Amino acid sequence: MSPAVGDPIPEWVMPEVSAERMRTMAALLRDPNPLHWDRDAVASLPLNLGRRTINQGPLGLGYMVNMLHAWAGAGSIRRMVTRFPQVVLDGEEVIARGRITNLHSAAGELLADCSIWLEHAERGILLEGEATVSLATDNQAT
Amino acid sequence: MPAHIVPAQAEIEALAGHRFAGGEYRIAHWENVLLTGCTGTELLPDGLAHPSSLFHLPIAGAGTSIAEMFALGKAESDLSIMIESYEWEFYQPLREEIDYRVEGAIHSSQRIQEVDREYDRIQFRFDIALTSGEPVARSLVTWHYTRNTL
Numbered sequence: 001m002s003p004a005v006g007d008p009i010p011e012w013v014m015p016e017v018s019a020e021r022m023r024t025m026a027a028l029l030r031d032p033n034p035l036h037w038d039r040d041a042v043a044s045l046p047l048n049l050g051r052r053t054i055n056q057g058p059l060g061l062g063y064m065v066n067m068l069h070a071w072a073g074a075g076s077i078r079r080m081v082t083r084f085p086q087v088v089l090d091g092e093e094v095i096a097r098g099r100i101t102n103l104h105s106a107a108g109e110l111l112a113d114c115s116i117w118l119e120h121a122e123r124g125i126l127l128e129g130e131a132t133v134s135l136a137t138d139n140q141a142t
Numbered sequence: 143m144p145a146h147i148v149p150a151q152a153e154i155e156a157l158a159g160h161r162f163a164g165g166e167y168r169i170a171h172w173e174n175v176l177l178t179g180c181t182g183t184e185l186l187p188d189g190l191a192h193p194s195s196l197f198h199l200p201i202a203g204a205g206t207s208i209a210e211m212f213a214l215g216k217a218e219s220d221l222s223i224m225i226e227s228y229e230w231e232f233y234q235p236l237r238e239e240i241d242y243r244v245e246g247a248i249h250s251s252q253r254i255q256e257v258d259r260e261y262d263r264i265q266f267r268f269d270i271a272l273t274s275g276e277p278v279a280r281s282l283v284t285w286h287y288t289r290n291t292l
Contacts (some may be wrong), residue, residue, distance in 0.1 A: 080228075082229070
């Protein structure tokens with residue numbers, strides 16, 4: 001890997017956000033919020049989202065984690081900040097994308113600061129944030 | 143929609159500094175398998191836990207729950223909470239089947255007045271360490287408790 005500032009991170013696609021996975025996640029998280037498992041509850045909100053459940057934050061964020069892992073390897077994430085300007089809905093195809101914004105070294109590691117986001121073809125950016133990822137030790141980097 | 147009674151600003155601000163009991167949490171293998179699968183990828187190698195575990199691990203480990211966090215901020219309902227951000231730092235990767243020590247507290251709590259709405263912005267901070275005390279990770283959860291908006 002010969003990273004440079006401005007390089008894009010290979011995208012990671014979630015072809016269809018699953019309502020069933022949200023139900024499993026709700027149980028794992030012990031998350032009582034019906035937004036994640038009750039389409040009627042979502043439809044009752046003044047948000048014009050229709051009868052679709054809303055993905056848990058850690059799930060949508062997880063797609064960006066998967067992108068970073070596919071690129072830099074499991075265990076490479078040092079810091080990750082995620083903001084949630086829009087919700088992610090069941091049935092949607094979403095794509096995690098990112099770009100290197102800075103390269104620096106610390107404690108012998110080559111670290112990449114990245115801008116990361118999750119986007120939907122029609123609704124635009126749903127989640128956005130920054131991550132710092134370990135790419136290699138200094139003497140491995142080229 | 144009936145109006146909900148908005149808690150006093152001073153009551154919200156007094157939440158800052160509230161400490162949870164603290165405790166320990168272990169990510170079970172089955173739990174890691176299911177959570178990782180929910181994110182749409184394969185189990186990570188070498189016993190690594192999916193980093194998205196840094197949401198529920200500290201909440202449960204600190205001795206609290208999402209339901210209690212909603213209740214502390216006097217949420218109007220489960221539907222009234224909006225996420226601002228999750229800020230995570232990993233000093234080392236999370237692993238399954240390891241006991242983690244967790245301390246948690248309300249980091250800040252404030253009333254926000256905007257032109258067309260008001261809400262309460264509450265930040266929860268969780269510090270995760272090995273039982274030896276070696277730091278592992280930190281999680282900062284920032285939620286908006288909307289008031290008569292949703």
